[in-house]
Amino acid sequence: MLEARQLECIRGERRLFSGLSFRLGRGELLRVAGANGSGKTSLLRIMCGLVAPSAGELLWEGRSIRAEREEYSRNLVFIGHLNALKDDLTALENLQVAAALAGMPADAARMLAALDCFGVAHCAELPAKVLSQGQRRRAALARLALSAAVPLWILDEPFSALDVAAVVELERLLAAHLASGGMVVLTTHQEVQVVAQAVLRVDLDLHAAALLAA
Amino acid sequence: MIRALAWVLRRDLLLAFRRRGDVVNALVFFVIVVSLFPLGVGPEPNQLRGMAPGVLWVAALLACMLSLARLFAPDHQDGTLEQMLLAGEPLVVLVLGKVISHWLVSGLPLVLIAPLLGLQFDLPGNALAVLGVSLLLGTPVLSLIGAVGAALTLGVRGSGVLVALLVLPLFVPVLIFGAGAVGATIAGTGAEAHFLLLGGFLALSMVLAPWACAAALRIAME
Amino acid sequence: MAMSKSRRFSLYYFSSPQSFYPLAGALQPWFAALAALLCAVGLYIGFFVAPTDATQGEVYRIIFIHVAASWMSMFLYLVMGFWSGVGLVLNTRLSSMVATALAPTGALFTFLALWTGSFWGKPTWGTWWAWDARMTSELILLFLYIGFMALQSAIDDQRRADKAGAVLALVGTINIPIIYFSVKWWSTLHQGASVSLTSAPTMAKTMLLGMLIMALGFWMYSIAATLARVRCVILERERHTDWVEAEIGRQTT
Numbered sequence A: 001m002l003e004a005r006q007l008e009c010i011r012g013e014r015r016l017f018s019g020l021s022f023r024l025g026r027g028e029l030l031r032v033a034g035a036n037g038s039g040k041t042s043l044l045r046i047m048c049g050l051v052a053p054s055a056g057e058l059l060w061e062g063r064s065i066r067a068e069r070e071e072y073s074r075n076l077v078f079i080g081h082l083n084a085l086k087d088d089l090t091a092l093e094n095l096q097v098a099a100a101l102a103g104m105p106a107d108a109a110r111m112l113a114a115l116d117c118f119g120v121a122h123c124a125e126l127p128a129k130v131l132s133q134g135q136r137r138r139a140a141l142a143r144l145a146l147s148a149a150v151p152l153w154i155l156d157e158p159f160s161a162l163d164v165a166a167v168v169e170l171e172r173l174l175a176a177h178l179a180s181g182g183m184v185v186l187t188t189h190q191e192v193q194v195v196a197q198a199v200l201r202v203d204l205d206l207h208a209a210a211l212l213a214a
Numbered sequence B: 001m002i003r004a005l006a007w008v009l010r011r012d013l014l015l016a017f018r019r020r021g022d023v024v025n026a027l028v029f030f031v032i033v034v035s036l037f038p039l040g041v042g043p044e045p046n047q048l049r050g051m052a053p054g055v056l057w058v059a060a061l062l063a064c065m066l067s068l069a070r071l072f073a074p075d076h077q078d079g080t081l082e083q084m085l086l087a088g089e090p091l092v093v094l095v096l097g098k099v100i101s102h103w104l105v106s107g108l109p110l111v112l113i114a115p116l117l118g119l120q121f122d123l124p125g126n127a128l129a130v131l132g133v134s135l136l137l138g139t140p141v142l143s144l145i146g147a148v149g150a151a152l153t154l155g156v157r158g159s160g161v162l163v164a165l166l167v168l169p170l171f172v173p174v175l176i177f178g179a180g181a182v183g184a185t186i187a188g189t190g191a192e193a194h195f196l197l198l199g200g201f202l203a204l205s206m207v208l209a210p211w212a213c214a215a216a217l218r219i220a221m222e
Numbered sequence C: 001m002a003m004s005k006s007r008r009f010s011l012y013y014f015s016s017p018q019s020f021y022p023l024a025g026a027l028q029p030w031f032a033a034l035a036a037l038l039c040a041v042g043l044y045i046g047f048f049v050a051p052t053d054a055t056q057g058e059v060y061r062i063i064f065i066h067v068a069a070s071w072m073s074m075f076l077y078l079v080m081g082f083w084s085g086v087g088l089v090l091n092t093r094l095s096s097m098v099a100t101a102l103a104p105t106g107a108l109f110t111f112l113a114l115w116t117g118s119f120w121g122k123p124t125w126g127t128w129w130a131w132d133a134r135m136t137s138e139l140i141l142l143f144l145y146i147g148f149m150a151l152q153s154a155i156d157d158q159r160r161a162d163k164a165g166a167v168l169a170l171v172g173t174i175n176i177p178i179i180y181f182s183v184k185w186w187s188t189l190h191q192g193a194s195v196s197l198t199s200a201p202t203m204a205k206t207m208l209l210g211m212l213i214m215a216l217g218f219w220m221y222s223i224a225a226t227l228a229r230v231r232c233v234i235l236e237r238e239r240h241t242d243w244v245e246a247e248i249g250r251q252t253t
Helices: A040-048 A069-074 A091-101 A108-117 A133-146 A164-179 B002-018 B020-041 B045-070 B073-078 B080-086 B091-120 B125-152 B159-187 B192-220 C011-015 C017-049 C059-090 C093-125 C133-154 C158-191 C205-237 C242-252
Strands: A002-011 A014-024 A028-033 A055-060 A076-079 A152-156 A183-187 A198-203
Touching: A002 A040, A014 A028, A014 A040, A014 A055, A014 A198, A028 A040, A028 A164, A040 A076, A040 A152, A040 A183, A069 A076, A076 A133, A076 B080, A091 A108, A091 A133, A091 B002, A091 B080, A108 A133, A133 A164, A164 A183, B002 B020, B002 B091, B020 B045, B020 B091, B045 B073, B045 B091, B045 B125, B045 B159, B073 B080, B080 B091, B080 B192, B091 B125, B091 B192, B125 B159, B125 B192, B125 C158, B159 B192, B159 C133, B159 C158, B192 C158, C011 C017, C017 C059, C017 C093, C017 C205, C059 C093, C059 C133, C059 C158, C059 C205, C093 C133, C093 C158, C093 C205, C133 C158, C205 C242
Parallel strands: A028 A183, A028 A198, A076 A152, A152 A183
Antiparallel strands: A002 A014, A002 A055
16 A cells, blocks of 8 residues: 655745655556646656655555665666667667566567567567657567556556557556556546546646746 | 576677677777877887787776676666566576676687787787786676666766776776786786786676666666 | 753754754854964974974974865865765765765865875975875875765756765765875885885974964864854845845845
8 A cells, every 4th residue: 555644845946745645455447637837757657666755655565665666666666757668779679678677578479469568579679769659669568468467557647658559558457457456557648438446636836836046 | 586587698699699799899999099009109029019008908997998888788778677576586696697798798808819919019929918807807897887887877968988987997996907917018017916816806896886787777766 | 143041952963954054154153263373383393493304494383284184185075075974974965065065175185185296296306296105195185075076966856866975975984095005015016115205213292282272273263264164154045935045135234
């Protein structure tokens, strides 16, 4: 279970949000909403443990994530705004590296199956730089097909650049993950059509403070 | 952990192999810089022989420094560095993997080519061998310390020159004993002490630098 | 400085920029006065009291400033490393501000050491720059200071700049003994043992006293300058808080 208590984020001169608290349990989806620049990505990065909040704390299974960072990292998969693909590696190789770093088996068959989930298996041997925007996004998302055992999925705009078929596939994966007791946090501009035990919504615009007094 | 290190190593070597041009360019830079010095000071053999250890070592420093731009910046730009911070493996291990691959691609070629360039300066055979060994011990230290500098300046404007400013003063001990080893061999006084010290620097930086580098990477990604 | 009577006095009170600001302002004139006094005494001893040196005549007198400045330059780097390390580990803002404030003073003393060393070198060795161990170490130390300041000014995000500077300063601190040792070795090898006026047995007591007093004077100056500078750093970094707005309002009326 992921719990946030009174999170505050100050970026440069601006306080993006403060006093943010929520609890995310198994099978629940958290949707982070807010206008552009309201701190959605910052919140996600705080939840990954990449950035420390200016105030407040984040707890995983009752323990602060700062205390056991590596342990916490093993329990999450983060797919951010950038695709984390090396241009000069093929889609298959990129996925292999990602899987290996996550401690999962990295054999080619498994990778191909994951790529096939999102319909980019035919791109497996192509270097990422020749793939289209949508194909790269799908190759990046293929990681999720391998991450059923990872409890917490944190996704930043996962639906961007996806076509209808891929959107359907992603929603299917999310639903399956939630049904098996996983947790999903995502930001998106679209309405999410995913069945979950509970769908929490955090609207950052409501938690924003004004520009720090100039 | 070893598996993760092996994968990072493999990934970086594969990337370097696919972008051979970058690697070769750095090597050519080394050769060109070394060739500039005789053009600047004149071809008198005794003078060149005296200058050779210093010239070759300084050129190696500069070539290593140039290659630092390839170490973390590309990963930072495409988001793979972020993923490395989020991998369940200790960041120190992944950093070590990257530094080792950086040395294999940028440092080891210098070790192999430098003795050939030493011939241009009319260095005797034993000095050439000592040159190779001193670079073999010294270039990993350059990669390790350079990695800390590269991590500190990640994404900062003007980082190319800034890295130089930060890292070159820290290279001075390696330069002194590396070039000193060759100089001592030419003078006939033996380079054992130099090798011991270089080995000491290598051991010390292998222990401390990955740790400092990992800390610097976390700071840079905040 | 208001302190609630219910709380026991603790030094930690001053670890917030808001509390430290008035303290620094109150202490600074005292240190400045001490600095002026000690430097005056030191210079007097150096220029008028200490005997003329047998080999070097009157020229040597500049070492009173040169040696004291180089001691200060190394000492300040260690202090800077210490405070930025504290700021990194304990995540305190004020420690990092003090480290940032120390750097320019440290660089100043390094430059002063180089400059006075150059003035000493010209009549003594015939050149403006002799690559002896101390001068070369000071030069590298100057590069380390400049690197620290350059890194901090290049990074826009304040906390990142503090922490990155801290890592750099700590790496530098570990390296300084190594660099000093290496340069010393390099110098003796290439030039043979050089005449050093600063070896203890050969120095007259008054010379040593003069140098120590100068060093103390420089130390007081460093504290005064750092206190003044850290006040500026505090005002700049905390400019969004109410107390700074009130303070600026008070200062400009």
